[in-house]
Amino acid sequence: MLAGEYGAGVAKSLELxxxxxDVFGAEKLVPVEGAHVSGVSYKNLGDAGLEWLEDxxxxxxxxKVRATLNPTGMDMARWREMDVPEKFAVGQLxxxxxxxxxxxxxxxxxxxxxxxxVPRFGAQIAWAESSAICYSNxxxxxxxxxxxxxxxxxxxxxxxxxxxxxxxxxxxxxxKLVEVEAKLSDPLDYSALGYVTGKMVGTTVPYFRxxxxxxxxxxxxxxxxxxxxxxxxxxxxxxxxxxxxxxxPHLKEVEKVMVTENDLKQAREKFxxxxxxxxxxxxxxxxxxxxxxxxxxxxxxxxxxxxxWVFTSRGVYAEAERKGYVGQIEEAGGRVYVDTxxxxxxxxxxxxxxxxxxxxxxxxxxxxxxxxxxxxxxxxLVKEALK
Amino acid sequence: MILKxxxxxxxxxxxxxxxxxDPVSFYGGVDPDTxxxxxxxxxxCGKCITGKVFVFPTGKGSTVGSYVIYRMxxxxxxxxxxxxxxxxxxLATGCVISSIPLVDKLDKNPLKTLKTGMKLRIVGEKGxxxxx
Numbered sequence: 001m002l003a004g005e006y007g008a009g010v011a012k013s014l015e016l017x018x019x020x021x022d023v024f025g026a027e028k029l030v031p032v033e034g035a036h037v038s039g040v041s042y043k044n045l046g047d048a049g050l051e052w053l054e055d056x057x058x059x060x061x062x063x064k065v066r067a068t069l070n071p072t073g074m075d076m077a078r079w080r081e082m083d084v085p086e087k088f089a090v091g092q093l094x095x096x097x098x099x100x101x102x103x104x105x106x107x108x109x110x111x112x113x114x115x116x117x118v119p120r121f122g123a124q125i126a127w128a129e130s131s132a133i134c135y136s137n138x139x140x141x142x143x144x145x146x147x148x149x150x151x152x153x154x155x156x157x158x159x160x161x162x163x164x165x166x167x168x169x170x171x172x173x174x175x176k177l178v179e180v181e182a183k184l185s186d187p188l189d190y191s192a193l194g195y196v197t198g199k200m201v202g203t204t205v206p207y208f209r210x211x212x213x214x215x216x217x218x219x220x221x222x223x224x225x226x227x228x229x230x231x232x233x234x235x236x237x238x239x240x241x242x243x244x245x246x247x248x249p250h251l252k253e254v255e256k257v258m259v260t261e262n263d264l265k266q267a268r269e270k271f272x273x274x275x276x277x278x279x280x281x282x283x284x285x286x287x288x289x290x291x292x293x294x295x296x297x298x299x300x301x302x303x304x305x306x307x308x309w310v311f312t313s314r315g316v317y318a319e320a321e322r323k324g325y326v327g328q329i330e331e332a333g334g335r336v337y338v339d340t341x342x343x344x345x346x347x348x349x350x351x352x353x354x355x356x357x358x359x360x361x362x363x364x365x366x367x368x369x370x371x372x373x374x375x376x377x378x379x380x381l382v383k384e385a386l387k
Numbered sequence: 388m389i390l391k392x393x394x395x396x397x398x399x400x401x402x403x404x405x406x407x408x409d410p411v412s413f414y415g416g417v418d419p420d421t422x423x424x425x426x427x428x429x430x431x432c433g434k435c436i437t438g439k440v441f442v443f444p445t446g447k448g449s450t451v452g453s454y455v456i457y458r459m460x461x462x463x464x465x466x467x468x469x470x471x472x473x474x475x476x477x478l479a480t481g482c483v484i485s486s487i488p489l490v491d492k493l494d495k496n497p498l499k500t501l502k503t504g505m506k507l508r509i510v511g512e513k514g515x516x517x518x519x
Contacts, residue, residue, distance in 0.1 A: 012483075012484065015483055016480060016483040016484065019395050019396060019479050019482075019483045020476060020479055020480065020483075022393070022395060023395060023474060023475070023476065023479050024476075039451070044449075044451055045451065045454065046451070046454070047458070048419060048451070048454040048455050048457060048458035049451065049454040051454075051457070051458060051461065052454050052457045052458075052484060148450045148453070148477075148480060149450065149453075150453055150480050150484060151476075151480065
């Protein structure tokens with residue numbers, strides 16, 4: 001492959017994986033069963049990234065394992081009504097075309113596991129998108145490192161990845177025991193817990209005790225926040241995640257930290273400032289059908305006084321449309337957009353100054369972009385946005 | 388003088404050393420159109436890295452940095468080669484996709500042994516750095 005008998009694209013991809021394997025001390029390359037590719041928004045890629053993707057596509061190599069794509073900077077059909085500038089849209093459309101040529105499915109979601117790309121327990125996969133990495137490693141028990149755009153594309157093309165870090169049993173053991181003393185009910189609480197814990201553990205693997213019985217929405221937002229404030233790629237939860245029971249004996253040697261109600265309150269306060277006219281954003285990570293349904297129930301037959309934007313995948317959107325949820329939200333004046341979210345859209349160019357959110361990941365990225373934030377539960381924020 | 392280290396990206400080039408004691412972020416820290424370091428407070432702020440054998444501790448910053456290196460190579464503003472004390476994923480990725488020789492883990496600390504202005508030959512394949 002390196003000699004180029006499968007073409008320049010394959011050779012270059014393999015060269016990248018071998019070089020990174022050397023840097024990280026990997027013994028060998030192993031097959032992957034799937035890839036999820038990040039680095040899609042033109043806001044982050046710029047012309048430098050676009051140029052590289054188009055050159056890759058021209059080299060002729062194509063994905064040989066199932067590969068899905070992260071969100072883009074805009075709803076691919078409704079970007080004009082989102083106030084996305086034309087120049088940005090042109091760049092973004094070229095990015096997507098290059099990915100399609102490479103054989104990567106334009107799913108454009110950070111929740112591939114909600115739209116049919118669900119890896120097996122123990123499967124080696126090459127996923128980027130920090131929140132999806134956390135979900136697949138922890139909740140499903142598949143194995144991925146924190147991959148990047150170029151490495152996931154290289155793995156999709158070659159079907160290989162270097163064997164190091166979270167791909168090996170010994171590196172999946174907990175580094176900190178996190179005793180949760182706080183009451184967790186809404187996904188917002190789990191998001192706050194993720195934010196607080198990520199700050200405490202950095203890149204080590206946390207093992208939670210006291211998580212209760214989190215639903216899918218809480219699991220996805222917990223991991224998203226852990227990966228945002230820390231560099232967490234894998235977490236375990238007693239009675240919650242599939243590897244937790246097996247690694248219990250290792251907890252004896254592990255340092256214990258505590259998260260209290262007060263820690264969560266402080267985290268909420270940190271991202272809650274005075275806002276006059278925020279856009280309420282629900283869908284970081286992308287909404288499940290249940291979350292879209294919750295928002296729809298509150299909006300049904302009412303009128304919104306403030307902007308409400310819901311972000312989800314095309315798959316969930318299709319189901320939400322059939323169930324009447326999309327109609328209920330849009331008739332109230334809200335919007336349900338696909339392919340994008342508040343983290344990767346060019347909010348500054350769209351003229352945004354304030355956002356209200358139920359996600360600490362979304363809040364951190366919004367603050368990084370210079371926006372003012374307000375935190376609340378999805379239900380609480382939607383009620384505030386109604387007349 | 389010959390230093391021996393680890394090959395990350397192969398290729399043989401010659402050029403003048405430019406040594407930085409600070410880590411480098413190619414995304415936001417370097418102007419890809421001019422090759423000039425723009426990060427405020429950086430020890431080489433205002434210096435041009437184009438065509439140089441760029442010597443620094445390691446990379447930092449966003450993963451977009453890999454693409455910036457690629458863009459610089461295509462525009463002719465990239466360094467000729469990179470020597471790190473110990474490299475990391477963003478730089479290694481950038482150098483592979485741009486075919487820029489990269490070596491690290493030399494047997495002597497390159498930040499002390501190599502001086503700005505020295506003429507160097509990098510033999511990436513063998514992880515060698517020679518003064519010429």
